Amino acid sequence: MFAQYTLKGDKMKFNHKLVVTDLDGTLVPYYTNRISEQTREMVNRLRQNGVEFTIATGRSWAQTKPIVTELGITLPVIVQAGALIIDPLTEQTLHTQPLRQEIELQLRRIWRIPGTDQFCLCESGLYYATRITTKGGDWLYNFGEECSLVPEWKHQPSEAIKHLFIGSKEDLEQVGLKIQQNVIPTPNLILWPPDQNTEEWYLEVFDPLTSKGQALQWLANYLGVTMETVIAFGDGANDLDMLRLAGVGVAIAGAGNEVLAAADAVTAGPEEDGIVRFLNRFKLK
Numbered sequence: 001m002f003a004q005y006t007l008k009g010d011k012m013k014f015n016h017k018l019v020v021t022d023l024d025g026t027l028v029p030y031y032t033n034r035i036s037e038q039t040r041e042m043v044n045r046l047r048q049n050g051v052e053f054t055i056a057t058g059r060s061w062a063q064t065k066p067i068v069t070e071l072g073i074t075l076p077v078i079v080q081a082g083a084l085i086i087d088p089l090t091e092q093t094l095h096t097q098p099l100r101q102e103i104e105l106q107l108r109r110i111w112r113i114p115g116t117d118q119f120c121l122c123e124s125g126l127y128y129a130t131r132i133t134t135k136g137g138d139w140l141y142n143f144g145e146e147c148s149l150v151p152e153w154k155h156q157p158s159e160a161i162k163h164l165f166i167g168s169k170e171d172l173e174q175v176g177l178k179i180q181q182n183v184i185p186t187p188n189l190i191l192w193p194p195d196q197n198t199e200e201w202y203l204e205v206f207d208p209l210t211s212k213g214q215a216l217q218w219l220a221n222y223l224g225v226t227m228e229t230v231i232a233f234g235d236g237a238n239d240l241d242m243l244r245l246a247g248v249g250v251a252i253a254g255a256g257n258e259v260l261a262a263a264d265a266v267t268a269g270p271e272e273d274g275i276v277r278f279l280n281r282f283k284l285k
Helices: 037-048 061-071 101-108 135-144 169-182 212-223 237-245 257-262 274-279
Strands: 018-021 052-055 077-079 084-087 092-096 117-122 127-129 147-149 160-167 188-192 201-206 230-234 248-252 265-267
Touching: 018 212, 037 052, 037 061, 037 274, 052 061, 052 077, 061 077, 077 212, 084 212, 092 212, 101 117, 101 160, 117 135, 127 135, 135 147, 135 160, 160 169, 169 188, 169 201, 212 230, 212 237, 230 237, 230 274, 237 248, 237 257, 248 257, 248 274, 265 274
Parallel strands: 018 052, 018 230, 127 147, 230 248, 248 265
Antiparallel strands: 077 084, 084 092, 117 127, 117 160, 160 201, 188 201
C-alpha cells in the first residue's frame, strides 16, 4: 500500500533540514491543543541539531497561535490549508493564495440552502457574513474569529481567501455539488465534520491552486532548502500533495487509503506520540 521508510544499521544520521507537520490528528488530538512533553523535547532536540520545525494546518492563525507559542516556533507557519503563510514573530502575512476574482464573484451569487450560513474570509483575517442562522455561524461570529455582519458583500474580490459554508452535512454536500457544477474554474473544496463547539459541518472553498503542498514549496524556497530535505507529517486529504512533494512523507495510522498510498512511511497518532516515535529512529543528539 505504501513504501516503507527503513533505516539501515542501528540508527541513521538525520540529514533533513525541515520538519513540517499537520496539527489535528497528527501533532495533536483532533480539536485540542494538547502537546506532550515528549513532543516539546523532540522539537528542542531538532533545533539543537540544526533542523527547523513548523506547522502546516487547515486551522486559522488565531487557532494555531497557542501551539506555535508553546513550541517556540519562529519559522513561518502555513495556515488555512495553504492559503496563508504567517510570520509568527510579526504576525504579518508573508504569502497568500487568494481566490481568483471570477471565482469569488460567482460564490457571492451561489444559491444557498435555507439553514446554511456563508462567510467570506479576507486577507486581513476578517470574516464577512450577510446573515447568521446556524449555531456554528453564531459561534464563529461571537467567539471563534473576528467577524463583521454586513447587509451585502462590500469587500473587494481581490481580498478574498476563502468562502466558508456552515450547515448540515446533507445541505453542504448539495452546496458543494452546485459549486462544482456552476463555478468555473472549479475551486478546491474541503468538507469538515463538526468540532467540539457545534453540531454543524463546514465546507471551505479555496482557489484551485490552494494547497499545503504549494505553500510548502514556497516556504522551502523562502528558507533556501530543497524539498528533498523536508519531512512532512499528515493524516488528511488536504495533506496529500504535501506528503508527495516532501523528501519524506509520513502518514498517520488510520488515515485514508489515498493518504497512506501517498506516504513513504506510516507512524502512530498523536495520542501515542507518533511523530516522536518516527524521529527517534534517527541519530539525533
